[in-house]
Amino acid sequence: MNLGLGWKLYGDGSAPPPGAVVRPGERLSWGRTVGLGAQHVIAMFGATFVFPVVMGLDPNLAIMMSGVCTIIFLLIVKGKVPSYLGTSAAFVGAAVIISPDGSNPAALTGAIMVAGVVLAISGLAIHLLGAHVITKAFPPPVTGAVVMLIGFNLAPVVANVYWPVDQWIGLLTMAFVVLATVLLRGFLGRVTILLGLVFGFVMSWVFDLLFGARPVAQDDGSTLDLLRVDLSAVSDAAWIGLPSFHAPEFQTSAILVALPAVIALIAENAGHVKAVQEMTKDDLDPYMGRAILADGVATTLSSAVGGSPTTTYAENIGVMAATRVYSTAAYYVAAIVAILFGLCPKFGALIAATPSGVLGGITVVLYGMIGLLGAKIWVENRVDFGNPMTLVPIAAGLIVGIGDVSLAFTENFVVSGIALGTIITLIGYHVLNALAPASMKSVPLPMSALDPDSDDRDDTPRP
Template identity: 30%
Template structure:
């Protein structure tokens, strides 16, 4: 296959008209996924957009402006954020998000000093793959509940109307994923949400009161300047030392909920960087270095924790945009980050997002959560993990049943190791103590030093 020519290199600056168009394209590519995570976890979508933009700008600084990657809300942390919020409120989720950022920073330091082999021993594909499957399947009931039941009621009440909206949204998203081409193929989630929203309007299940309030405030402003000011509003930030005392919220349950997930998403981050290196024809894992890239993720996640947003991660959707446009300019990515920050302060955007029915998000989630689980299976296949080997079969089986089954260890009245965290910990322990570790590495493409070449196999293990 003939290699496509690069349209714009990493440090090329486009003319402003083209700059705006290209940046908006990146914004739309990440928009659906980024707002879905806070919608599911009870956090503010506006804050998620702002923290996504600020996190991306910080990432570009940390990586010396050498990696054109956009960062958005991570799907892997949905269940841990819900658990932390249930235990300690939104502040608990933010403490957990900060801890995840610290883990990124610690791993980046160790990779810079020791290389990747130590991480390979702890998190080979035979452990990471099944844990990713658990992350996806563990959220399955959430997607179905959102799709089938009337929201806001103490008891589950089945609604055929809501389920029809969810199935319609799912169908449109699938059609966009399979049949659309070019840029439209990169935004199936956004297309599904918009289509489902319109269908839900005709079904009468959309509450547009908040949108009407915004338009009323704009219309009654009395002047052009007043209308412009009315467009903007401050999102619901959750700020440490202002809204809560971090030390009062901090507890062991939050640590056990978030830290294991951070280790798994770091493995996925490496896969994303390999794909991006392949697409751009550059070796980002060596220059500016994988340690800087992971540190950039960590800094972006810490910024999110100071504002009330979910953890950030590099987005496969935006890598897809880079692949199609062949525009690798970090200035274009930075422009998308600025637009995301702007959107977060637009009250009409926030009101529209908050009016999306849960059935619409549930329909999209049916596909997305299944894709997460399938990506775990893909990791096993891509790394050629032999499940006829009894050791591999044992590790995968135990991780899946403990994680999906919801097993937990109660350490005290307020502290337990549950579900995905427990399955990850047991998976790591089994991998370390059982003989025949080589079989768990497969072909080792995800972590092996040879993978640092841009000629290596590409593995897109993105969990948004």
Template identity: 35%
Template sequence: MNKQEMVMDVQETPKLQKWIMLSLQHLFAMFGSTILVPFLTGLSPAVALVSSGIGTLAYLIITKGKIPAYLGSSFAFIAPIIGATAASGPAGAMVGTFLAGLVYGVVALLIGKLGLDWLMRILPPIVVGPVIIVIGLGLASTAIDMSMYVPGLDENVYSGTHFSVALFTLAVTIVASIFFRGFFGLIPILIGIVSGYIFALFQGIVDTAEISQQWTAITSAGSIWGVINALFQTPDFVIPFADYSPLNVLNGEIVLLMVPVALVTIAEHIGDQMVLSKVVGRNFLKKPGLHRSILGDGVATIIASFLGGPPNTTYGENIGVLSITRVFSVFVVGGAAVLAILFGFTGMITATISSIPSAVMGGVSILLFGIIASNGLRMLIDNQVDLSDKRNLVIASVILVIGVGGAFIQLSENLQIAGMALSAIIGVTLNLVLPGKESGYGNGAMFDDSAVDTNGHQNDVA
């Protein structure tokens, strides 16, 4: 990247009016995906916004203000959070989120001391790629159920109205993804949700009671302070030791649900950092260091667990904003984090989010969950993993069938290893015991420090 192409460097501070507009771009880019995760898992979207904002600020501090990355809700943890909540309630999901953050911290320490070779041996592309595919396809039934059936009923009741809303939302999201350019091409999820919401209003399936209550409270306020009190409200935080005792919730099932996913998302994080290094023209893997970046992710996830939000991860949507605007200022990203926190405390915004019909989210999810699965396939292709090699073919096949098929091992009455966790464990085991490990690495670009040259610019990797 030529220096002339850069509009604003990492440490530059924009003027206030421009600062707000640039930060709003980042906020809108992450907004749709960040609120979708808590919507699907039963957590609070307002808490997710607050935790993503605070987590991003913590990340910027830990990385010494040298990596312009925004952190939002991680899609990889949707199924584990649902499982942990079913097993131990929302508290179980938060304990699991805390464990995921600890895994990030441990891996960061090991990378800082030992480098990346040990992680490469455990999680080569031939394991990570198929597991990511399992994560996406494992959520497929959730997207279809939300799209086709009337929500809130004990039995599935097909609704043509709900399905039409889902398909309309999906169509708009696809059109925005393919045909929109510039900034609007980076927010197809938000465009799809807004368009689907408007269509759902005309179909009569939007419950606006909470919005009406918020509006009544604002309009009936007798003073400016009354308006402020009506406009802002504290999100439904889930605080450890205040709302629950973590030690009473912790069990083996939560560990097995959350920890394997954390290892997989760490591998994705490394890929994100390589892409970000290429976009900005700096070697972030070396300075401030990959260990700091992963630690930042871990701390942000632990912060989320203390508030009641889902695990956080760096967002590709915001990397896209950086690529288009060429504005790399961490102050702009930090501004988006502050705005996210303010949005989380704004009652009208959270009421509007809560009123979004499940069919709208289902329509968006059809595309998003498919993209997750496709990203796993892309990882295999980008790393040139040879699937004509019998060893690779066996590992990928076993991971896919066990993960998508829903196989599980019952360890006790209340403890089982199931789905993605089981497929990941078996995939790692097969990779370690079968001969010819080199073939599973492909070209090794995902983990290879040589993918970024000594001048801090990432080389092109196939």
């Protein structure tokens, strides 16, 4: 059985000349391959550990499982689709609702696990029926709306949770990320979130030196003076050890909140396969379903042990575009390095010590970018909002999702926010499409711009 594990040496193993490419089944010398693998680790690193922190999950486990899941992905696609699987941002909105401040990680990972199973089943169906079913079931107007409401639904989290804790650190961190994204070029331009995290850490330490501890409200209504940067847990953590595992817990209400992210993940994976196909000039449509199935299997496995959801990363596709080296051997190296990082508890403790004010500044940018990626899908697919059949269901779904409107069926069964907005958008669009006269029906464009990740200048995974 061919799993894509045999690589032919490219030329003499040195870097390809201008205009030449190293194909997925080829490799450079092992020394150069290790160097390329390190580049892939750096490209995925910032976002892969930032989002677990935001979702209240163990960043060490997320890093380790990203390596494991990347290997699983490459095996399922038989090495035909070079990609790295990092932490997905698509479930951040669900995490805020299901497990605020990391209070219920078991229910969150249980909901993500079910979504992973649904994603895997969707990938299998796409593999059997053909890649064209994606745009038929989830046309760009719907996909863009779901991505948008996933991001903008999080605005109250920034306003009410992170920002008030330390507004000045949040403002400085946000300003740094915005300026760095515009002013920095090349590799630094792709890791602005990571740089913002480091900048915020440093500024928090400086504020502690200049202004001392700040008052922090406690659950009982009292206040306690605490330093912004507390690294005591880092010194206590071991250098080598396993991350924190936990079993998932399944709650119907939580599952309904997480399921809309499946639509975003299908669109994202499909877009990435198309991007790789454009770069390698290989016909990857037969592997579209395999790629989505593989991401579903990876997300299911990761969440089953308490890890983060996964998705293919545009950042690593950007590395391939820059180097013109599409060898999957480099991805196996990156995966092994990530697994080794995940086995260092001290590293995880350092990430967990990120001050809340820093997260406030970063999430202002991240959540807004997630939402605007939905608009990017509309623009690239030339969605016609002059057509009421498109405008009305999407408008209703967005307001319901962003405004966190609820619909109570019983006292214990309530559908709200992202889940309800997605249902209204998806069902409303297809029902109107079926009932509308032929002159009003929209004609789906070829799936050329479903990828919400084509801009590789920052290090944020897309939903």
